[in-house]
Amino acid sequence: MTKTSFASRRVAPESFRQYCQTRFDRTVELTQKAIAALQAQGQPVTLTALSVATCAFDAKGKGLSAATILRNPQAAELFRQHSQAYQVQQDKAKKARRKRPGLSSEVRTTYRGLRATELIQMIEDLKTQIAKLKAQDEQLRSERDAAYRLRDEALEQNARQLASLTRLVQPSLSVPIQESSISSEVRLS
Numbered sequence: 001m002t003k004t005s006f007a008s009r010r011v012a013p014e015s016f017r018q019y020c021q022t023r024f025d026r027t028v029e030l031t032q033k034a035i036a037a038l039q040a041q042g043q044p045v046t047l048t049a050l051s052v053a054t055c056a057f058d059a060k061g062k063g064l065s066a067a068t069i070l071r072n073p074q075a076a077e078l079f080r081q082h083s084q085a086y087q088v089q090q091d092k093a094k095k096a097r098r099k100r101p102g103l104s105s106e107v108r109t110t111y112r113g114l115r116a117t118e119l120i121q122m123i124e125d126l127k128t129q130i131a132k133l134k135a136q137d138e139q140l141r142s143e144r145d146a147a148y149r150l151r152d153e154a155l156e157q158n159a160r161q162l163a164s165l166t167r168l169v170q171p172s173l174s175v176p177i178q179e180s181s182i183s184s185e186v187r188l189s
Contacts, residue, residue: 030057044085
């Protein structure tokens with residue numbers, strides 16, 4: 001028994017192609033009529049409502065399933081154009097895609113050729129650097145706190161010295177100044 005090649009297989013008869021085209025056109029027509037009916041009634045255009053609404057326009061009374069509507073490219077496009085629920089869902093999906101942080105092409109080309117072990121080693125090195133930086137940060141914070149304490153102590157000591165100097169100077173200010181004492185101070189200086 002010999003195998004037949006793909007090219008030598010039978011071609012579908014013209015009547016089958018016509019049957020498929022008729023079903024395709026029927027799906028588009030029923031979808032258009034159902035969408036118009038739903039919009040005239042003020043109902044939202046959803047797949048479920050569309051499937052139910054197509055039963056009223058189908059001569060056989062069967063209607064179309066949601067899968068049939070979505071499988072037919074023209075019917076699916078009609079649904080997507082007229083369905084608010086679908087458009088809202090697509091808008092949410094677009095916003096969700098935009099929120100994801102994208103990697104720049106430079107970053108992708110940098111890390112694309114690396115093996116998993118190399119990436120793991122890079123991560124470990126980064127962890128080590130982060131630990132060192134945290135320790136350095138803690139040391140700088142403690143040094144800053146010590147400097148603030150020294151500054152506060154120096155300010156307190158200066159305030160005490162200023163207070164004692166003002167107490168020493170205040171009694172001499174209360175004594176009346178005589179011209180002879182002023183002239184003698186000027187001569188000494």
